[in-house]
Amino acid sequence: MTPNLFSRGSWPEARRIADVLRKETIGGALLLAGALIALVWANSSWADSYHALLGLRVGPAAWHLDLSLATWAADGLLAIFFFVAGLELKREFVAGDLRDVRRAAVPVAAAAGGVAVPALFYTAANLGGAAQGWAIPTATDIAFALAVLAVVGRHLPTALRTFLLTLAVVDDLLAIVIIALFYTADLAVLPLGLALVPLVLFTVLVQRRVRSWWLLLPLACAAWALVHASGVHATVAGVLMGFAVPVLRRDGADEPGLAEHFEHRFRPLSAGFAVPVFALMSAGVTVGGLDGLFSALTDPVAIGVVLGLVVGKPVGITLATWLAARFTRATIDAGLAWIDVVALAVLGGIGFTVSLLIGELAFGAGTARDAHVKVAVLTGSLTAAVLATVILRLRNRTYRRLHEAEQVDADGNEIPDVYER
Template identity: 60%
Template sequence: MSHPSPKHEPTFPEYGSYREAGRITTLLRKETVGGILLVIAAAVAIIWANSPWSDAYVALRDFEIGYEPWHLELSLGTWAADGLLAIFFFLVGLELKREFVEGDLRNFRSAIVPITAAAGGVLVPALIYTAIASQRPELHHGWAIPTATDIAFAVAVLAIIGSHLPPALRIFLLTLAVVDDLLAISIIALFYTDHIEVVPLVLAIAVIAVYAVVAQRFRVFFSRHAAAAWCILLPVGIVAWALMHASGIHATIAGVLLGFAIPVLHRREVRDEALGTPGLAEEFEHRFRPISAGFAVPVFAFFAAGVPIGGVDGLRDAFTHPLTFAIVIALVVGKPIGILTSTWVMTKVLRARLDPELRWIDMVGVGLLAGIGFTVSLLIAELTFAPGTQEHDIAKVAILSASVVAAILASLLLGSRNRRYRRIAQREAVDADDDGIPDVYQSAG
């Protein structure tokens, strides 16, 4: 990967800047910890929900708390799905904003490949699900379940198998997952909203607009006085979330919009980092990332993954149900096909070629990692099928099964490529001019 191609023959994936690669590496390291906690929380929930003490799990999940006059007396499971996941989607919005301002999405040529890959990774699984479930009208509404990618679970798999996946592929995977999450949350807003209360929605949009104006207007002040940002912006954000919840649109939408409203300084702008003062986006990401990865997402997984399987008979019924086939095949097969095909087509359109150090089998591995749906897939399953129905439980069993199968296949494939990845890593570390920046990032521009 250290041999740049001629200008008339650009390569894919691109390296970007050394600073961006370092930021992505740090971010994924935090997501790795969160992914491991997520898996542990889900495993505990499954074991508890199928133990003699399952009634205690159900009672805990369904325990209601909150202020009823504001329609916020919700079960703990609902608080996790509507409230805690809003933190996760806030970071999705923030990361998306950063990608547009200073990441791979800032210019068309770099952005079009991961955007197209994400679109293919949404469209193909949805089509496969629809085709398999076409004879069961009650299942049609679940077409969006296999469209999501769980980046935390995916990078946890990379950490567990010790994969040395090249930074360019890691950046591509993260960018793809962020765009994928945006598409998933857009699908939730458009197709999983039963009714809309106009007044709360208008007020929510107005409050988010105020939030954006205040954050932009006082971004320098907030960057230097983090406590003020928390005292002013956090309450405004909570009001926006409550109004969005009251509007009938899933409250996590507010999280994405609030994250996207945070100002991000362009790399060419003067920063206060030399004075030890991070920007507002850096401050919020630093504070919210541990909360999301270490608490919000694992707690959601704990309440969402606890499915009563019903022993051998229950497993047999689940694994022979059309819904299981639809979800598993769509995630494990549809995701890699959609991502690989759309990426190949786009590289042909752009007249680019895959980096000579990589092979298309590496992209298959990335596609399999993207087939780990989990968090957002579980959220869509919650919105699709009513709790207590057979389809609700089977959908969750299918999501868990598909995520495990995709993780195993990705581990086997990428693990077999580790020797090559180590050689690439050694070449990428070369810094012949001893300026602190590996030469490959300088030759890549």
């Protein structure tokens, strides 16, 4: 049988994805609010108070954790975000619809294309220059993209929503691998080795389905602190702990496992607090009027970032998806067209949270180049959001028809008929 791209998955998975999207959409609205407050504050007469807040140092100096609030947001709060991303990805590939290799291949290939091609666009714009920023346009911001989707793509079929969510999670995790491999300046082997102790203990406890926070939280904090001290970006600890949590129940029952339990607990904290606070601490850049904006956007670094997000992401995602379809001889599911893939690929060009983080790691927080990166990330993300909105609006009538077909439940058993066929 010829495989279909974006064919409808199972009803439990569709219901779970809808729940995830609702929470991430609220988080996206809070993220946008945090970014807007930061921009207004940094360009107001109270800009000095904003920068003073970022530089305020808190934490125990004896443990080398007297960090600025900006560092706590980037290294600490984003570890929660990546813990949830690790849980989501593991659950999707172990118990979700993507445990089928044929279904998983498409979003994974799309994510890989969406990482590689923007990096090439950036590098081409910075040959012989600031090449260390090549990874800035590689990650899709989950919350920001889903916030746009909630406004203009309410009728998008479930399979396309799942594709976008999985793609965003995978390329964020690819970005974390890039951070660990290419943005670790000074590696301290002893703290990194010691970090294995709390990580192993954490793994043993969760594998035994222990949920006691007073046991797990100290181990998580110890692992985070030791990874931070090693020079590896501390968010890597969040991903590793997310992957350690088991998905399936020990008794084999078809009920939510520990990974889903933790995901329900921590996703509101991640989407509703961690990511918005990071946006507040990272998006504030003093533009300096039209002259300052022009100066920032004519920097080759900014040009590379904008090209990577607005052109590289759509090209990479669409091309990788098309190649996956050609390799597997798959066809687009009934009612959909390749323009729908292009729309999601353009939406994938919304890079915010991880892009800002990599910009700080590549050029140093507070530097002139870091400011240019922030302007470019905001400009590229907003441009991608507008272009995706236009395409999604043009296809909205088709989406509404497909969405209505997904909702029909003639037999009244709460499961739409299309999922029972």
